[in-house]
Amino acid sequence: MILDQFKLDNRVALVTGASRGLGQAMALALAEAGADIVALDRTVREGTEAAVTAAGRRFLQVQCDLRAATAADLNDIVGQVVAQFGRIDILVNNAGIIRRSPAIDYSESDWNDVIDVNLNKVFLLSQAAARPMVQQGGGKIINIASMLSYQGGITVSAYTAAKHGLAGLTRALANEWASKNINVNAIAPGYMATDNTAPLREDENRATSILARIPAARWGTPEDLMGTVVFLASDAARYMHGSLVPVDGGWLNR
Ligand code: NAP
Numbered sequence: 390m391i392l393d394q395f396k397l398d399n400r401v402a403l404v405t406g407a408s409r410g411l412g413q414a415m416a417l418a419l420a421e422a423g424a425d426i427v428a429l430d431r432t433v434r435e436g437t438e439a440a441v442t443a444a445g446r447r448f449l450q451v452q453c454d455l456r457a458a459t460a461a462d463l464n465d466i467v468g469q470v471v472a473q474f475g476r477i478d479i480l481v482n483n484a485g486i487i488r489r490s491p492a493i494d495y496s497e498s499d500w501n502d503v504i505d506v507n508l509n510k511v512f513l514l515s516q517a518a519a520r521p522m523v524q525q526g527g528g529k530i531i532n533i534a535s536m537l538s539y540q541g542g543i544t545v546s547a548y549t550a551a552k553h554g555l556a557g558l559t560r561a562l563a564n565e566w567a568s569k570n571i572n573v574n575a576i577a578p579g580y581m582a583t584d585n586t587a588p589l590r591e592d593e594n595r596a597t598s599i600l601a602r603i604p605a606a607r608w609g610t611p612e613d614l615m616g617t618v619v620f621l622a623s624d625a626a627r628y629m630h631g632s633l634v635p636v637d638g639g640w641l642n643r
Pocket residue numbers: 405406407408409410411412429430431432453454455456457482483484485486506533534535536577578579580581582583584585586
């Protein structure tokens with residue numbers, strides 16, 4: 390039956406930045422669909438564990454600052470997941486940062502931090518996860534891209550460069566790993582009401598102009614991504630490779 394293809398029973402999902410915002414909602418969605426959850430967080434908070442265990446799934450917390458993590462650290466984390474659960478089926482590369490400043494003044498350290506967390510560590514963690522996925526016969530990697538994987542944005546040059554890079558990385562890894570039964574895809578959220586976009590919503594002019602452009606006439610919520618992440622993590626998406634799926638209230642159509 391078709392709905393059975395969406396079930397994630399006995400799957401193991403590693404979600405980065407799962408303690409708040411979009412990552413928390415996606416972790417909970419995967420758990421509700423049947424997956425055990427490993428949360429990789431810089432700041433550990435209690436809400437995600439409580440929600441995952443209330444859904445009847447196992448939960449493992451890994452504390453890690455991706456900025457400081459080396460390739461070896463990320464390999465060790467994936468090794469810990471496989472040691473504890475026997476496999477790793479799903480990786481959601483969600484953790485991300487944004488630093489806003491006019492390009493003319495953009496600092497080297499902000500540039501390096503944003504590219505590092507939003508792009509470099511996505512590559513290294515994907516590489517670490519793909520190794521056991523190849524051994525076990527397949528897996529799912531879901532990157533969290535952005536409208537700024539398509540557009541230039543305003544005063545967020547490093548974020549735009551990283552999210553454009555993430556779109557390319559999604560396609561490059563999909564090309565290499567599709568034949569290994571690993572589906573690499575991305576979700577491109579529109580303007581979602583989380584801490585990431587709080588400064589935009591606090592700026593009356595930006596908030597008004599953003600809202601006026603969204604055909605759905607509202608900001609997105611973390612819950613708006615729950616169905617898409619379950620779909621991409623499931624057998625139902627088995628022939629999708631290298632796609633960016635916008636979940637944007639119609640923003641890109643304008
Ligand atoms: P958020 O509420 O700011 O959450 C970001 C998450 O990433 C937090 O859990 C944060 O951990 C984690 N993180 C940041 N730096 C990290 C590091 N060095 N090591 C480990 N974890 C780190 O943002 P969000 O809106 O949920 O964003 C999640 C993802 O969606 C990001 O990749 C973002 O670019 C993308 N996105 C968001 C929107 C939007 O409108 N909100 C739109 C498009 C794409 P801490 O709690 O420790 O800071």
